[in-house]
Amino acid sequence: MSSTKVFTLEEVAKHNTKDDCWLIIGGKVYISSLLLLLPHRPPVMADPQIPAQDLDFASRNQVYDVTKFLEDHPGGDDVLLSSTAKDVTDDFEDVGHSTTARAMMDEYFLGDIDSSTIPARTKYVPPKQPHYNQDKTPEFIIKILQFLVPLAILGLAVAVRIYTKSESS
Numbered sequence: 245m246s247s248t249k250v251f252t253l254e255e256v257a258k259h260n261t262k263d264d265c266w267l268i269i270g271g272k273v274y275i276s277s278l279l280l281l282l283p284h285r286p287p288v289m290a291d292p293q294i295p296a297q298d299l300d301f302a303s304r305n306q307v308y309d310v311t312k313f314l315e316d317h318p319g320g321d322d323v324l325l326s327s328t329a330k331d332v333t334d335d336f337e338d339v340g341h342s343t344t345a346r347a348m349m350d351e352y353f354l355g356d357i358d359s360s361t362i363p364a365r366t367k368y369v370p371p372k373q374p375h376y377n378q379d380k381t382p383e384f385i386i387k388i389l390q391f392l393v394p395l396a397i398l399g400l401a402v403a404v405r406i407y408t409k410s411e412s413s
């Protein structure tokens with residue numbers, strides 16, 4: 245049995261101040277033979293509670309107590325304080341934290357989060373756009389005509405002028 249503590253989102257959310265700041269950051273946990281290999285992090289032993297069918301890929305969110313790190317965080321304490329009470333894995337990854345940063349995390353590790361307490365992400369559905377006409381042909385024809393019609397009128401005028409001149413002479 246794993247001795248890692250498991251917290252609910254509600255429990256973690258209570259720790260959201262400068263004097264007591266917990267974060268939920270996860271990662272893709274790849275399992276190779278009996279080891280869980282978290283990218284850029286030292287391998288940890290496979291959790292026997294993870295069902296066998298999930299053994300080639302599993303996702304595990306973890307809870308970190310970063311209270312002591314707030315002042316030293318190179319990205320500032322504000323960003324950490326506004327990262328409480330939610331899964332900030334994507335934000336953490338978007339910053340592109342270095343391997344050094346990832347190695348530091350072990351120092352602040354508290355336990356796992358019960359992922360069933362984290363609300364499922366809502367998938368972004370783009371609003372329906374009015375049908376966009378990909379066919380540019382009519383626009384193109386109008387542009388050509390705008391150029392050709394005055395040219396044709398000019399040509400006609402020149403032709404009439406030449407004709408009337410030759411008639412009179």
Ligand code: HEM
Nearest residue numbers: 308318319323327332335336339340341342344345348349
């Ligand atoms: C235990 C958790 C965390 C640790 C140990 C940590 C550590 C670090 C370290 C060492 C850096 C310096 C750059 C690097 O080496 O990558 C850094 C930068 C930064 N971190 Fe974190 N961080 C943590 C969580 C977070 C979270 C949750 C956010 C929020 C999204 C965040 C946002 C930033 C930002 C914005 C920078 C500045 C990046 C830059 O200036 O290029 N960090 N962090």
